[in-house]
Amino acid sequence: MRKLQADIESNMKQEPVRVRALGGTEHLFWLLDRNRAIHFALVAEIDRVFEPSVWHAALLALQQRHPLLSTRIVADSDAVPAFFRDPDARIPLRVVESARASWQVETAREMNTPFDWSTAPLVRATLLQGDDGSTLILAAHHSVLDGMGGAYVMEDLLSALAGGSLMSLPLVQPLECxxxxxxxxxxxxxxxxxxxxxxxxxxxxxxxxxxxxxxxxxxxxxxxxxxxxxxxxxxxxxxxxxxxxxxxxxxxxxxxxxxxxxxxxxxxxxxxxxxxxxxxxxxxxxxxxxxxxxxxxxxxxxxxxxxxxxxxxxxxxxxxxxxxxxxxxxxxxxxxxxxxxxxxxxxxxxxxxxxxxxxxxxxxxxxxxxxxxxxxxxxxxxxxxxxxxxxxxxxxxxxxxxxxxxxxxxxxxxxxxxxxxx
CATH class of the missing domain: 3.30.559.30 (Nonribosomal peptide synthetase, condensation domain)
Structure with missing residues (x-):
């Protein structure tokens, strides 16, 4: 897993680059989120504890698989928004050791913390470590994922956590395209x-x-x-x-x-x-x-x-x-x-x-x-x-x-x- 992380990092020293314009639903969700935060979260409970470094490596592999998970949103002079990929961005992981608060309390905290859409990535994670199990809260800006997309991403993350290899996927296109x-x-x-x-x-x-x-x-x-x-x-x-x-x-x-x-x-x-x-x-x-x-x-x-x-x-x-x-x-x-x-x-x-x-x-x-x-x-x-x-x-x-x-x-x-x- 450490070698995978090193290989990925060595291939990611690139300048931010425009990926594509936001699609209609993505654009609408971006605007609505600027009115009031509408990001969402999924919560997964597993029956094993991993070191945070293993989670970091799995999150990094996830970003390599899904291009939009390393992006931020930039609006041009006409206020037309586009995704820009920042290959050096890392999905942040907040670790709560020996978690005493429930995942509901920690998820509410995530809901009360808006995303900065101008900073990559538009996904973040919180890990609650127990004695014999872990709970991961995956939060995402609604312009990059919907609920089912989040579920598929969660499955990829768990596969990477288990040592599986994730192949890079092509950039997903907006629905209207x-x-x-x-x-x-x-x-x-x-x-x-x-x-x-x-x-x-x-x-x-x-x-x-x-x-x-x-x-x-x-x-x-x-x-x-x-x-x-x-x-x-x-x-x-x-x-x-x-x-x-x-x-x-x-x-x-x-x-x-x-x-x-x-x-x-x-x-x-x-x-x-x-x-x-x-x-x-x-x-x-x-x-x-x-x-x-x-x-x-x-x-x-x-x-x-x-x-x-x-x-x-x-x-x-x-x-x-x-x-x-x-x-x-x-x-x-x-x-x-x-x-x-x-x-x-x-x-x-x-x-x-x-x-x-x-x-x-x-x-x-x-x-x-x-x-x-x-x-x-x-x-x-x-x-x-x-x-x-x-x-x-x-x-x-x-x-x-x-x-x-x-x-x-x-x-x-x-x-x-x-x-x-x-």
């Missing part, structure tokens, strides 16, 4: 109707994120999966319905008006030919649930699945990408981007789901015990962000918020237990 031919003939969707009320952003300074986590039992996880199949819906649909019902039980505001939920949709399989690309390849779809507290659960879960289905088609991805490309080609300001988020999307809940087993469990010499996240914020003052990942047959939930709804995850678990038993 991959769809350029289809976008030429696609029609742009009609104007999006604004939300009934714009959302208020959290304070520019002083607001502090809170992070909570809950793992369902393997038995309840199986029951949710099996009952969702029987009810002709998806686990994501069931989870959305459960969060909506839980929120209505806990919040008067959620009981008095429809709940707006945004679900990031990974388009890698929809577009095809992308494999485990590590960039930003998502579209975002808002669903509105105006049901009353205690409404039939599985009806709500089926409706949410039906509302999301059209957005998952190839034609819809092309249309949405073309519309975003047209908006971003006007070179909007930070205020323009924030206004779009506040007036058009204006969601109460961000439900981000990594799906089932996004990362391998077994590695040479150790195992991944748990994967948590994505843990992220939209910038709104009162949004609730629920990250979902099913790993090792256990569905894990995280909650990130700057105005947390206390007890939300416990209530979600209770709603799901009631739903599968009914």
């Amino acid at each position: 991959l769809l350029r031919a289809q976008m030429a003939t696609a029609t742009v969707p009609g104007a999006i109707a604004p939300a009934p009320e714009p959302k208020v952003f959290r304070a520019a300074s002083g607001a502090r994120a809170e992070v909570a986590a809950l793992a369902l039992s393997a038995q309840l996880t199986r029951a949710v999966v099996e009952r969702s199949r029987i009810e002709r819906t998806t686990v994501h649909g069931a989870l959305a319905a459960a969060v909506h019902e839980a929120g209505r039980r806990l919040s008067r505001v959620w009981r008095e008006r429809p709940v707006r939920t945004v679900s990031p949709i990974d388009v890698r399989r929809t577009v095809g030919g992308m494999g485990q690309a590590n960039g930003v390849y998502i579209t975002q779809t808002v669903t509105v649930d105006d049901r009353a507290r205690g409404a039939p659960f599985w009806d709500a879960a089926r409706e949410i699945k039906g509302l999301l289905a059209p957005a998952q088609t190839h034609a819809s991805v092309v249309q949405e990408t073309k519309a975003l490309d047209a908006f971003m080609s006007s070179n909007p300001s930070v205020e323009d981007a924030a206004g779009f988020l506040s007036h058009m999307l204006a969601f109460d809940l961000l439900l981000s789901n990594l799906g089932r087993e996004p990362v391998a469990s077994a590695y040479e010499g150790f195992a991944l015990k748990a994967l948590w996240g994505p843990i992220v914020s939209s910038g709104f003052a009162d949004d609730q962000v629920v990250g979902v990942c099913t790993h090792g047959g256990v569905l894990r939930l995280t909650q990130a918020s700057y105005t947390a709804m206390p007890g939300l995850l416990d209530e979600v678990s209770a709603v799901l237990s009631e739903a599968v038993a009914a």
